[in-house]
Amino acid sequence: MFPKFRTLNSGNKIPSIGLGVYLTPVSIAKEISLDGLETGYRHIDSAQVYKNESEVCEAIAEWLKKDPASNKREDIFYTTKIFDSDHGYELTKKAIEVSLERAKCIDYIDLILMHSPRSDYERRHGSWLALQEAVASGKVKNIGVSNYGIKHLKELLEYPDLKIKPAINQIEIHPWLTRTELAAFCQAEEIVVEAYSPLVRGKKFDDELLLSLAKKYSKTTAQILINWSLSKGYVTLPKTVTKSRLLPNLQSDQFKLSSEDIKALDAKDEYFVTGWDPTVYPLDNEK
Ligand SMILES: NC(=O)C1=CN([C@@H]2O[C@H](COP(=O)(O)OP(=O)(O)OC[C@H]3O[C@@H](n4cnc5c(N)ncnc54)[C@H](OP(=O)(O)O)[C@@H]3O)[C@@H](O)[C@H]2O)C=CC1
Numbered sequence: 001m002f003p004k005f006r007t008l009n010s011g012n013k014i015p016s017i018g019l020g021v022y023l024t025p026v027s028i029a030k031e032i033s034l035d036g037l038e039t040g041y042r043h044i045d046s047a048q049v050y051k052n053e054s055e056v057c058e059a060i061a062e063w064l065k066k067d068p069a070s071n072k073r074e075d076i077f078y079t080t081k082i083f084d085s086d087h088g089y090e091l092t093k094k095a096i097e098v099s100l101e102r103a104k105c106i107d108y109i110d111l112i113l114m115h116s117p118r119s120d121y122e123r124r125h126g127s128w129l130a131l132q133e134a135v136a137s138g139k140v141k142n143i144g145v146s147n148y149g150i151k152h153l154k155e156l157l158e159y160p161d162l163k164i165k166p167a168i169n170q171i172e173i174h175p176w177l178t179r180t181e182l183a184a185f186c187q188a189e190e191i192v193v194e195a196y197s198p199l200v201r202g203k204k205f206d207d208e209l210l211l212s213l214a215k216k217y218s219k220t221t222a223q224i225l226i227n228w229s230l231s232k233g234y235v236t237l238p239k240t241v242t243k244s245r246l247l248p249n250l251q252s253d254q255f256k257l258s259s260e261d262i263k264a265l266d267a268k269d270e271y272f273v274t275g276w277d278p279t280v281y282p283l284d285n286e287k
């Protein structure tokens, strides 16, 4: 019902639903990633700060080896993120090397994001230059940002030595945080929006409207929320460590919410899963 892929401004395709692995314990990260791949996920979203990059990559490598005739590296989309403490040209260069070492068994990384804008102009700029160089090396296919507000994106788009625009802005976005202005800015700049915490981390499953829509469409509340993301044109990253939830979450693209029901969901109050809004992090001239 929804496109299985979105096309990035680099020309590469990204699967519309990815498996999030934040808070997925290292001890089970390989197993749940492999289960995800067996279930049909072709996109996994990790980060240096999640401490499970190696396990996710090992799962992908094992899946590739299982059936080399059908399981192809080019069908997989693996994302990681550089944390704020590694901002700046030199630190980001080193951090990219660390992630590449962990991803050696899968040869390259499909996407590296700046995890957030939390540093200053000089360091963000240096990081972006390091990321651009990583793309030139061929070992990183796409680069993007996360938790960037409009002002951070504008700053980046105005770098004098900008060679590569961000392919992605990964942000918290769901019916309780619709961020219409930021999403419209990204879409106008051909930056694909990735929805993190698309299930509101499970905190709104008892909402009356959500429960009534689940009943109306004979879907789970999780499926309604994932479908909402897809209906907005976002790539979406539901996380689960529960094997039985993998397939239903992935199958959330098999129906369409009506425009009235989407509008009703859009009208929810503001609620931040993260507790605060990283997209408002001040620029140097605002501190
Ligand atoms: N860039 C950034 O700063 C951030 C990025 N992210 C990315 O987005 C991903 C998803 O966001 P996240 O914050 O993890 O939260 P989600 O909104 O994806 O919610 C995850 C929670 O929902 C539960 N859940 C999953 N599926 C179902 C289901 N079908 N029925 C009932 N409960 C369900 C999970 O439980 P269980 O696992 O026990 O099944 C877990 O408790 C992250 O894993 C990460 O990859 C997230 C936050 C910040």
Ligand SMILES: O=C1Nc2ccccc2C1=O
Pocket (backbone or CB within 6 Å): 022, 047, 049
């Ligand atoms: O998913 C995430 N949750 C976080 C909490 C603190 C810093 C980064 C993150 C994530 O990426």
